Amino acid sequence: MNGTLTLVLPDGATREVPMGTLPRDVVASIGPRLLLASYAVAVDDEVQDLMTPLRKGGSFVVITDKDPRALPVLRHSGAHILATAVRRLRPEAKIGFGPAIDDGFYYDFEVDTPFTPDDLEAFEAEMVKVAAEKLPFVREEVTQAEALVRFSNDPLKLERLADFEGTDEIISTYTDGPFVDLCRGPHVQDTSYLKHFKLLSTAGAYWRGDEKRQMLQRIYATAFLKKDELEAHLHQLTEAKRRDHRVLGKQLDLFMFHHFAPGAVFWTERGTSIVNELNGYLRELQRDGYAEIKTPLLYNKALWEVSGHWGKYRENMFLVLDKETGEHDFSLKPMNCPSHYLMYSAKKHSYRELPLRYNTYDVLHRNEVSGALSGLTRVRQFQQDDCHIFLMESQIADEVKRLTDFILNYYNTFGLTANLKFATRPEQRIGTDEMWDAAEGALRQALEATGLPYTLKAGDGAFYGPKIDFDVTDSIGRHWQLGTIQLDYSNPERFDLTYTGEDNHAHRPVIIHRAVSGSFERFIAILIEHFAGAFPVWLAPEQVRVLPIADDFRAHAERVTRALRDAGIRAHLDVRNETLNYRIRDGETMKVPYMAVIGKREAEANTLAVRERGTGNKQEVVPVSEFIARVTGEIRSRALPSQGVAE
């Protein structure tokens, strides 16, 4: 190595250093305290660690704990420290990969007996020791032959090394104390930088993500730069657990499952009320300009052959025996699209009808693998708020604007915010490259025209077209992918869909696939967790619970309940032979938004002592008519809970 490199520091000053200088020496020359505080450096925005020789010049930024790029470096080093601890306690463990991930890091091991929770505790304690030993991370660059020797006992690493055959990639190893790993880096300077971390769980994971390869034991962990950040993260995990829709669904009596129908929901009376409210709201929003339709649930396979699903997705379809042929020639629909094309093509359409919007709430079935099922979020039978829009190319921009407004407005009703993602052509796709160019160009243009910010998700589109995904953030900061707007130039060809243009000739329409909630099932799961079960009044299965203090006021309470119900309020009378305290407690536990208590004073004055959910003793006495006006007003405006959704 020879020559000189020019480094430009953030303040504009420059440093001339010989090629191959270690960043550590450069940082040390700036200041010894900066060296202590540095996790890595960025040369021309490329992150590398302090132990890797500089091979090029450019802008030179020291990454401290104020730089978001520090955390992944720390976490990756955390993975090595985890492996160091595991190897000390279980020397026979073979090592796989140990990367940083969004919420922390993991490391994969090949062991004869899987790890137990006790093992995790021991590993964590050992990691504390490794960190205390302040072992430096030593980087070495080695030849392929040398690497093969070093990792001769680690078959997984040898397999990884084989990938380097014939490339000029630099092979590097990192050593901290007794542990050597084949690794590109970057790493922190020594093990003492890992201070705030926790091992979370262990689970099987296929070697290299391939279900045909052996299963390794993965240990998940998280780490942060600061103690309060770690605590906040762990708090979010427990908060998520407290809000778990499967637990709340049971507690609030919303839904159930039964092993005779795995992956299919039984909605109770209360749960059904929520489904119906959501459906009613969507119907209201789509009253004008949409055509609600219902199509069959069961189809001959010929349809799926045309749509292309029979070949690729038959595994995930519920097949039904045809009595005549004795074959599984029929299938429950896993999506609505083809049935809407059939409806469209059943008659001639004029350009004057476009955009033509078919929307539906039909039930769909997808035969998910058993291990994928999870509460309401991943089911085999679900109801999608689906819509297919047939339109001319010239209408795309307006329609996309209209749809994004629609979807964002819908989320806003629940206090949910969304980020837009633009997803482009995937590896596996149908349609020509010209078609994709046109579709991606048109959708991107339409997206730009909305003026909304978005991020790019290259290669994440549907197999028939590019899409805009709506990534929603809930009240505890978790992200969910819900709505989608997909542009489709391919299926109009495949199903030979046409409309008659102004010129009296047949033209090809474009299709937009749109979903807002994704599915009612999953959306309700998200809402349960978002609101922690304390739904806004309009969505609450039980909106008011009327509590007469004693039997003497029962008749009056019945009249009040009747008046509330006549006003369209879901009100229930609780006349159980229990104390008022008992019944109040029950109402709070069931998260009923309002409890209306009636005693002597209220019965005489025709008022109610109103207790609002979660506000303790701050009840107020209001005339019945005023209370009815207030609640119906909140229902009509779909107001969010006044005490907020975060609780």
Next chain:
RNA sequence: GCUGACGUAGCUCAAUUGGCAGAGCACCUGAUUUGUAAUCAGGCGGUUGCGAGUUCGAUUCUCGCCGUCAGCUCCA
């Protein structure tokens, strides 16, 4: 589907090395008539997920199946 863990009353959980399956809540009955988060007493409630095996004896040990959970894979 794969790896691992789990499955006991409607719910949440107990049950010492294999030895009569329990508690709280819920539910039912009675007393009590209650002023803002659990009134008291009594009672009902179980083929321990299902099916085999080992054993004098299985909730407990072994195997198979079903389901649930954490991940992996998948998610049109």
